[in-house]
Amino acid sequence: MTSTGTTTVGRLSTGALAVTRHLLVHGPATRGDLGDHLQLSAASMSRLARALVEEGIVTERTTPEPGVGRPRQVLSVVPGARHVIGCKLTEDKAYGVVCNMLGEIKTSATVALPDHPAGAEVPVAATVKVLTQLVTRLRRKVPSLDGIGVSLGGVVLDGSVVHEGTFLGWRDVDLAGHLSERTGVPVVVTNDVTALAREQLWFGAGRTHTTFGIITVGAGLGFGVVREGVVVDQLIDNGHLLAHSPVDPRGPRCQLGHPGCVAAYLNRTDIERRAATTLDDLTRRRTAGDERATTLLDEAARALGHLAATFAGALQTDRIVLAGEDIAAIAGSPAMNEVITDRLRPGPQETQRCTLDISVAPLTFEDWAQGAAVAGIQSVLGAP
Template sequence: MSLSTGELAVTRHLLVHGPATRGDLSDLLRVSPASMSRLARSLVEDGIVAENAEPAPGVGRPRQILSVVPGARHVVGCKLTATRAYGVVCDMLGDVKATAEAALLAPRSDGSVPVDGTVRVLAQLVNRLGRKVPSVDGIGVTLGGVVTDRAVVREGTFLGWRDVDLTIPLRHRTGLPVVVSNDVTALAREQLWFGAGRTHATFGVITVGAGLGFGVVREGVVVEHLIDNGHLLAHAPVDGRGPECSLGHPGCVAAYLNRDDIERRGATGPARVEDAARALGHLAATFAGALQSTRIVLAGEDITEIAESPVMAATVADRLRPGPHETQRCVLDITVAPLTFSDWARGGAVTSIQAVLGAA
């Protein structure tokens, strides 16, 4: 059952920032002490929050500390690729308790992966992972493409899907609430509660792997639908004399960072990494400027080698270099998060945690 607005605010703060006293929460969330007491009592009675005496009290009466009970809820997160489903089961803190994976059915003659077969595979993963925890409270599925209403896959890029509602058949098979999300959007949600969002209300996520992905968080709210699914950023020009991407743009970001474009022209060696690092540096700086945020998260299977190149650091530094009469200085906080498919699945799990608790 979803939490009330007040209960959700308390639970979210404890999840994101850790244990706190009723008094501290009352001040931080701007609610009266009496209201805070009612909210805390309700959450403790529901088993979501525990209240215990401070471990090492000072002089006087020990303070009572509220903290989330990690095992109060468990959810399964699944990441779909073109050929496999990767699953994790997580507790309230997003900690992974077990992982599993399974092959999807081969595509049909039209190139689409069978939906009914995929639902069956997902349900089997949920059953396997559910044996590792007392119970499962929800499911979050992520994939590359465009998803609306956290349910309908309008464009399943790697699965060949169009207008597929994945929630209804999966809910029917499992009896559990289901949310479906673009994989990078889910990663942004995970970062909002357990990563960059702890210190920055507005930030951007860039993923580099099978394709380029973008996530946006503005003032603590995840942007569910980008106007172009990141197309404008992915095809921003870097070098007009550079190689063409698959759409014919000379020297755009995708030409240097999209795995398919790189493999198509057979680019290898240090020069490829340097070109990719330069493109990524320009992309990160441009994205930060557009969002007016100092925090950018770089993630994905192909990110480490590129982000560690000194060429990227030099490119960002050059973009940040002020003019001779400018007094304002900007420093970007760029973090790198290499991802396995289980990490991608964790994004789905965190999305499910938020949905189960009633977060938007």
């Protein structure tokens, strides 16, 4: 159950969720088209439509049928039927947004997390207090609040417990339980790239592909997997195997000592250590024609090209989303496309041809928070 102000709202039934999801992903549709697509009888479709209209989740309007025929009944989602707060946690800040059913950001705010010594655990109780204050501030902007989604780097269990908080220093912290108790609103906690995968499933790549992968490049490397329309909530290795796959045995070593692995070329700290400057400065130097800066960023772009091609092959998908704060600086190089083109080149006796649909999406922390909100929306509606 979820709480909306003082009103209790139940999760949707399987059929109602299927109808709502289709309308959210693909837009307005007639009862007939929905029934055909979801393999529902006319009677079942009518019952579900009536229930969703009564619930206030969808609206129905009658439009005349061109020519001779009965008027069409078109269903559309009511954007303001649900509101969810999404929070993205870094090691020192919490970025919050309020989103409606369509994942649209209505308002946002940012707060600092409690002070702590470098490398030390961020105080849990004080963090929950700060997040509660952020929620209180944001919920004033909407008539009601149905849920909260929180995303962070690390491993999360059962949508609640931060088993391993990479940047917060947390171990086995029941963040959802603590925050829900303080706010009186259901909370779902998720890995930040998994939240982004959920957002892409409904409002991005998932509109055209049921299986796709996400690679994020920023403070660290992140991976998201959507397989046959289902988000993989927990990777078996948190992306470790892909992040440390070898590229060049003669290349630089990553922080774990692997020579020439993907992480050695793409982790921001490794790039900046080798360049003896910041990534932003390195990008500016490349623009100014600096050969050393161009070489370092081209090496990173080639590693990213190998990673994207390998990930696509492992998932057997032609859709990969590249995202993150640092992605524009690295994926913007022609070197990445050259690697992918070479990896796709067929042998002389091969007849099968493959292409990759790769998109590049630089992210702000507000975008990360939006992903957390969409994870919250899906949880409120009862989506897996």
